[in-house]
Amino acid sequence: MLSYQHAYHAGNYADVLKHVVLVQVLAYLKQKDKPICYIDTHAGQGDYRLDGSEAQKNQEFIGGIGALWERDDLPKSVDDYVQLVKQFNHTSQLSHYPGSPLIAAQLLTTKDRLFLYELHTAEARRLEDAVKRDKRSKTFRADGLKDSFGLLPPKENRGLILIDPSYEMKTDYHDVVDTLKEMHKRFATGCYLLWYPVVARKRNQYMERALRASGIRNIQLFELGIQPDNDDFGMTACGMIAINPPWTLLADMQKVLPWLTDTLGQQQGHYRAEQLVDE
Numbered sequence: 001m002l003s004y005q006h007a008y009h010a011g012n013y014a015d016v017l018k019h020v021v022l023v024q025v026l027a028y029l030k031q032k033d034k035p036i037c038y039i040d041t042h043a044g045q046g047d048y049r050l051d052g053s054e055a056q057k058n059q060e061f062i063g064g065i066g067a068l069w070e071r072d073d074l075p076k077s078v079d080d081y082v083q084l085v086k087q088f089n090h091t092s093q094l095s096h097y098p099g100s101p102l103i104a105a106q107l108l109t110t111k112d113r114l115f116l117y118e119l120h121t122a123e124a125r126r127l128e129d130a131v132k133r134d135k136r137s138k139t140f141r142a143d144g145l146k147d148s149f150g151l152l153p154p155k156e157n158r159g160l161i162l163i164d165p166s167y168e169m170k171t172d173y174h175d176v177v178d179t180l181k182e183m184h185k186r187f188a189t190g191c192y193l194l195w196y197p198v199v200a201r202k203r204n205q206y207m208e209r210a211l212r213a214s215g216i217r218n219i220q221l222f223e224l225g226i227q228p229d230n231d232d233f234g235m236t237a238c239g240m241i242a243i244n245p246p247w248t249l250l251a252d253m254q255k256v257l258p259w260l261t262d263t264l265g266q267q268q269g270h271y272r273a274e275q276l277v278d279e
């Protein structure tokens with residue numbers, strides 16, 4: 001039974017980190033005029049209303065995209081992301097937030113294909129609606145962790161796979177590593193992005209150990225913390241793991257993460273930007 005709904009969290013600091021990285025990776029991949037296959041294993045509903053009751057409940061977006069919206073001193077990667085979000089808002093008022101499927105669709109070209117998985121029935125219906133006019137996008141009401149294996153390797157032989165679970169179950173930390181190992185076996189040259197929350201640090205430590213021992217090479221990790229680790233607080237930090245990232249990503253995130261930490265961090269913000277496993 002799935003209870004997580006991303007509409008309550010859309011545009012928060014976790015989305016900022018995830019989508020800044022996503023925008024940079026897609027922009028890099030699209031420098032080459034060759035088709036790519038984008039797979040989103042946990043797509044969500046695609047289009048979020050920040051003036052709707054869910055987003056307004058805790059107004060998490062205020063500590064994320066809201067804190068960047070009117071600034072004119074953004075580092076380039078953050079500016080690329082904010083400019084993209086502005087394309088979904090027709091006035092200067094921040095009222096819409098694009099989820100990962102719409103961000104990807106905006107940056108991809110007519111040659112590319114998008115495969116979007118969403119298991120929650122109501123979310124899947126909204127996603128279908130959000131992408132219904134986009135002939136490149138195919139949606140599945142299915143388990144993105146299991147059912148997307150069959151797409152690998154894609155015929156384009158170039159691909160980005162975003163894995164963005166809600167981590168409602170503790171076993172998710174194990175399952176994502178098993179999924180990555182299986183996907184990598186099928187498509188070793190693909191680029192993979194895995195989002196994770198820091199709620200209880202030992203689960204993240206397990207995940208990092210398992211990835212280091214997986215045999216997969218060229219893994220980077222980017223983490224943004226708004227509070228010191230605290231197992232009783234909820235999500236104090238979040239991160240993105242990147243496998244086969246663009247060679248420019250690490251240096252870029254090493255510049256951007258201190259800025260994001262100062263701007264979005266609450267007390268004792270912290271960050272990591274490191275090569276977890278060498279090439």
Ligand SMILES: C[S@@+](CC[C@H](N)C(=O)[O-])C[C@H]1O[C@@H](n2cnc3c(N)ncnc32)[C@H](O)[C@@H]1O
Nearest residue numbers: 006042043044099100117118119120143144164
């Ligand atoms: C964090 S949200 C996704 C947000 C989206 N990737 C974005 O960046 O805009 C996670 C979504 O995964 C869905 N979900 C949970 N388990 C799933 C599974 N096994 N397969 C596909 N979707 C799943 C949830 O219903 C939820 O909408």
